[in-house]
Amino acid sequence: MTNDRQPAAARARPDLIRRGRGFFWLLSAVVGAAAVAAWGAVAVGYWLEVSRATWVILVVVAAVATEGLFWSVAAALGLSVLDARKRIWRWVTRRGLRA
Numbered sequence: 001m002t003n004d005r006q007p008a009a010a011r012a013r014p015d016l017i018r019r020g021r022g023f024f025w026l027l028s029a030v031v032g033a034a035a036v037a038a039w040g041a042v043a044v045g046y047w048l049e050v051s052r053a054t055w056v057i058l059v060v061v062a063a064v065a066t067e068g069l070f071w072s073v074a075a076a077l078g079l080s081v082l083d084a085r086k087r088i089w090r091w092v093t094r095r096g097l098r099a
Contacts, residue, residue: 024076028069035069038062 038061045058 028072035065
């Protein structure tokens with residue numbers, strides 16, 4: 001018999017939550033490998049002295065892969081990244097007003 005007043009998260013099975021975290025860790029590993037490969041491509045492009053357009057594309061792809069790595073690790077850790085960024089931004093802007 002379940003208590004209908006409990007939130008859905010409290011009724012969720014712990015093994016389901018662990019399985020979800022495992023997926024995010026696997027996703028983080030895949031995205032991390034993509035980020036390392038993208039930054040390796042940037043290094044090779046620099047070494048080969050590629051054109052400016054190719055250089056921009058390589059750097060943008062590497063930056064997007066790094067951002068994806070950041071978000072996937074945050075999801076795997078269960079962090080509320082948006083709330084943390086809001087707190088940091090509030091702290092920075094308050095400090096900037098005082099100076």
